[in-house]
Amino acid sequence: MFPDTYKGLSAESAQAMRELGPRWSEDIVANRKLVLDIYTPVLSARSLRGIEVQRNVAYGPHERQVLDIYHASRGDPPKGVVLFVHGGAFVRGDKDANEHIYGNFLTYFVRHGYIGINLEYRQAPEAPYPDGSKDIELALRWLQAHSQKLKTTAAPIFLVGHSAGGSHAATYVLDPAVTPPQGHGVHALILISARLRADVRADNPNAHGVKAYYGEDAQLYPRRSALTHAERLDVPLFIAIAEFENPGLDVYAAELFHQVAHQHWLAPTFVQVPGHNHTSIVAHLDTGEDSLGLMLRCFMQKCIHTHN
Numbered sequence: 001m002f003p004d005t006y007k008g009l010s011a012e013s014a015q016a017m018r019e020l021g022p023r024w025s026e027d028i029v030a031n032r033k034l035v036l037d038i039y040t041p042v043l044s045a046r047s048l049r050g051i052e053v054q055r056n057v058a059y060g061p062h063e064r065q066v067l068d069i070y071h072a073s074r075g076d077p078p079k080g081v082v083l084f085v086h087g088g089a090f091v092r093g094d095k096d097a098n099e100h101i102y103g104n105f106l107t108y109f110v111r112h113g114y115i116g117i118n119l120e121y122r123q124a125p126e127a128p129y130p131d132g133s134k135d136i137e138l139a140l141r142w143l144q145a146h147s148q149k150l151k152t153t154a155a156p157i158f159l160v161g162h163s164a165g166g167s168h169a170a171t172y173v174l175d176p177a178v179t180p181p182q183g184h185g186v187h188a189l190i191l192i193s194a195r196l197r198a199d200v201r202a203d204n205p206n207a208h209g210v211k212a213y214y215g216e217d218a219q220l221y222p223r224r225s226a227l228t229h230a231e232r233l234d235v236p237l238f239i240a241i242a243e244f245e246n247p248g249l250d251v252y253a254a255e256l257f258h259q260v261a262h263q264h265w266l267a268p269t270f271v272q273v274p275g276h277n278h279t280s281i282v283a284h285l286d287t288g289e290d291s292l293g294l295m296l297r298c299f300m301q302k303c304i305h306t307h308n
Contacts, residue, residue: 005275008288013038017275024244024277028205032279036101039283043100046286051110053103059142060135062122067139068095069150070106070116077151078115079304080158080187081143082106085119085136087163087193089209095120101283105160108286108293114300115152117143121168124213129224130178132168132213137178140185156187158300162282163246164209166194170226170256174233177223188236188303190296193245193278196252197225203247227252230259236306237268238299240292244277269299 006014016038024031054069071078084105086095095102095118106116121127121135140157147153161169170191173184198214198221200207214224222228239257241250253270261267273281273292285293 002274002291004289004291006284006289008042008284009038013042017280021244021275021277025205025247028246028278031277035277035279035283036098039104039280039287040098040100042287043104043283046107048107051107056120059139064120064122065135065138066120067142068103068106068118070103070110070118071150072110072113072115076113078155079113080115080156080300081117081152082109082114082158082160083117083119083136083139083143083186085121085132085159085161085165085169087161087165088123089206090124090132090164090167090213091209092123093164102162104286105282111286112297114158115150115155119165124209128212129214130171130175132164133172133175133178136168136172137180137184144185156304157185158188158190158303159186160190160192161194162192163249163278164195164206164213166191167196167226170194170196171224173235174226174229175224176229176232179232184235186235188238188300189233190238190240190299191253191256192240193242193249193281194226194239194253195249196227196256197221197248199248201248205246227255227259230256231263233260233263236299236303238296239268239270240281240296241272242276242278242281243272243274246278249278269295271295 050073052073056066058066086102106118109116119139122131159169171178173189198210239253241253257270
């Protein structure tokens with residue numbers, strides 16, 4: 001593990017995380033709750049002085065088409081926009097798992113000079129493929145329309161997707177049936193524990209969600225999977241997986257890495273975050289542990305230099 005793994009946690013909580021790791025996939029629902037219970041008190045003790053949040057700003061007509069804007073109370077225009085898309089197996093989940101998670105992901109980047117957008121989106125079965133990605137498109141249009149007010153006119157946009165949110169983000173950028181004709185409008189793609197291939201394998205604990213979103217016809221899954229369109233990637237890519245992942249997600253992430261590397265003859269950034277699982281890989285941001293955060297910031301800063 002990195003030297004600062006579990007930094008910010010008590011000795012008792014750090015030990016609980018160590019013990020949880022190897023048995024993460026035995027009961028993902030219960031273990032997710034345990035992770036939230038470990039990290040929420042740590043996050044609640046942070047000072048949020050200097051950070052403001054505008055909540056549930058509508059970017060579309062549906063009740064779930066809302067977003068939260070995290071920004072510094074005052075200061076220079078942001079270095080970039082971090083647009084975060086949460087997970088939830090396509091059929092559940094919210095931009096706020098609780099009062100502090102997933103907002104912690106955005107507060108972390110606000111502290112480092114960015115503006116953060118926490119996106120809510122429609123869910124299956126009401127909103128099947130490709131509606132999750134279409135909501136990203138709608139939110140990006142909203143951001144463009146309000147860029148002057150947000151002081152983001154010249155700011156690069158970093159699209160970040162976690163779990164099912166990673167599916168929506170990758171599909172938006174890669175899938176030719178989904179990407180807008182005028183282009184996707186993002187400057188880099190960051191995928192964290194993302195589901196990049198639709199499957200209903202027996203070991204997939206969220207197979208029902210895959211079926212609800214991608215449809216009953218499994219013959220459609222390959223062309224609806226972001227992995228199938230890896231050759232269309234035209235922006236810098238950062239892939240992160242947890243040491244203790246939901247079954248298959250690390251394999252699909254490695255597949256994307258391999259395909260993109262061979263397509264461009266240049267390997268994208270790929271990290272496996274030691275000691276963490278599918279939930280804590282995002283829940284630990286802004287707690288004092290900075291291994292993944294630092295790598296993300298270095299990647300983003302490099303993208304900014306290229307953008308400028």
